[in-house]
Amino acid sequence: MEIHGAGVAGMGLAVLLSSRGIPVKIIDRSTGPQHRVCGEFMRGLNSQLIDQYELSSILHEAPQHRKVAWFFEDKSLLQFDLPEAVYSVGRPSLERYLKKRCEESGVEFVFNERGIPKNEGTVIATGRRRTFDSPWFGFKIHVRNIALRSDLEMHLSPCGYVGLSTIEKGWVNVSGIFKSGSIETEGLKKGNLPIHRMQALLTRMGFARLSDRLEEAVAEPESLKSTSGIVFGFQKSKSIELAIGDAFAFIPPFSGSGMAMALQGAQIAARVIERYSRGEEAWEKVCREVRRELKNRFSKKIFFAQAFHYLMSSSQFQPSLVKIARSGLLPIKPILWGIS
Numbered sequence: 626m627e628i629h630g631a632g633v634a635g636m637g638l639a640v641l642l643s644s645r646g647i648p649v650k651i652i653d654r655s656t657g658p659q660h661r662v663c664g665e666f667m668r669g670l671n672s673q674l675i676d677q678y679e680l681s682s683i684l685h686e687a688p689q690h691r692k693v694a695w696f697f698e699d700k701s702l703l704q705f706d707l708p709e710a711v712y713s714v715g716r717p718s719l720e721r722y723l724k725k726r727c728e729e730s731g732v733e734f735v736f737n738e739r740g741i742p743k744n745e746g747t748v749i750a751t752g753r754r755r756t757f758d759s760p761w762f763g764f765k766i767h768v769r770n771i772a773l774r775s776d777l778e779m780h781l782s783p784c785g786y787v788g789l790s791t792i793e794k795g796w797v798n799v800s801g802i803f804k805s806g807s808i809e810t811e812g813l814k815k816g817n818l819p820i821h822r823m824q825a826l827l828t829r830m831g832f833a834r835l836s837d838r839l840e841e842a843v844a845e846p847e848s849l850k851s852t853s854g855i856v857f858g859f860q861k862s863k864s865i866e867l868a869i870g871d872a873f874a875f876i877p878p879f880s881g882s883g884m885a886m887a888l889q890g891a892q893i894a895a896r897v898i899e900r901y902s903r904g905e906e907a908w909e910k911v912c913r914e915v916r917r918e919l920k921n922r923f924s925k926k927i928f929f930a931q932a933f934h935y936l937m938s939s940s941q942f943q944p945s946l947v948k949i950a951r952s953g954l955l956p957i958k959p960i961l962w963g964i965s
């Protein structure tokens with residue numbers, strides 16, 4: 626099997642296929658495990674996923690979070706306890722771990738190359754498909770020397786939302802997703818220090834107080850990453866194509882579910898691909914079946930997360946949502962937790 630993309634989805638699938646004795650080659654256009662725009666907060670990581678991917682050896686270093694606080698323009702909006710503890714793991718650590726597991730089971734890696742889809746036997750795990758007409762873009766950085774007000778802080782403004790949580794070794798992940806026609810601003814220029822660029826962006830996107838809190842912070846320089854052209858929900862794909870992870874569907878990031886969904890999707894795909902590798906199923910049927918199973922598994926979750934993301938970020942509905950959250954009229958907490 627050939628897998629295009631060495632992210633969580635691609636390497637997760639490679640681990641499962643190679644453990645079934647199926648030879649796997651992964652092609653990735655980048656240089657390998659690295660920082661990515663991601664909140665690194667892992668919702669939905671149940672014991673079944675932890676066991677199957679043998680993640681406990683990496684999770685022992687990861688902080689577990691139980692409390693969430695939401696803020697609107699730096700004023701407290703909601704605080705609640707999570708029904709179960711959630712891990713935060715830095716992407717470079719997680720991907721290095723998955724790569725090591727792949728290598729131990731004989732997976733071949735080719736980096737710095739784009740995958741060329743073949744007629745059959747190729748899995749697309751190349752992440753979100755970008756589009757130039759989406760206003761949504763994301764940023765992330767790792768910092769130290771900032772005191773958090775909750776295990777997980779979520780900040781909302783008319784331009785988007787930002788999350789903060791502690792990952793391993795005491796680093797704090799600051800990442801956000803924003804919409805804007807233009808973000809031209811002096812402070813964002815490439816020559817400026819990463820922390821100053823993040824501060825400039827936060828100020829520009831309506832998070833001035835959060836930006837002030839980064840004044841004394843120290844950043845991990847190579848951790849500043851950005852991404853643009855973000856499209857939510859099911860991604861465009863060809864009819865005979867087997868796509869998993871974000872290449873199949875991208876759930877709005879406030880849910881913190883993207884990585885667990887990528888691993889769950891890989892489990893579904895591995896089961897069906899095993900039949901193809903034994904010659905029991907045609908590739909076209911495999912593609913259709915995986916797509917159907919992924920849709921059955923994730924459609925509801927993605928639909929509600931997209932609807933909530935829309936309400937939260939729409940200039941028309943955001944003010945009412947903020948009022949409702951403050952008044953306690955609607956059970957926002959269970960909605961937020963339940964759908965994501």
Ligand SMILES: Cc1cc2nc3c(=O)[nH]c(=O)nc-3n(C[C@H](O)[C@H](O)[C@H](O)COP(=O)(O)OP(=O)(O)OC[C@H]3O[C@@H](n4cnc5c(N)ncnc54)[C@H](O)[C@@H]3O)c2cc1C
Nearest residue numbers: 630632633634654664665666740752763870871878883884
């Ligand atoms: C702002 C933001 C915050 C987020 N926060 C969270 C969070 O807190 N918790 C969470 O669980 N999820 C979060 N996510 C989502 C999470 O990052 C994704 O769901 C997850 O990365 C999906 O993994 P993937 O393997 O499908 O794709 P990716 O991680 O994007 O990996 C795709 C890989 O494919 C490679 N590639 C691309 N094109 C090609 C090509 N043509 N040929 C070969 N290789 C190629 C890339 O180099 C990359 O290595 C967030 C996302 C954003 C944007």
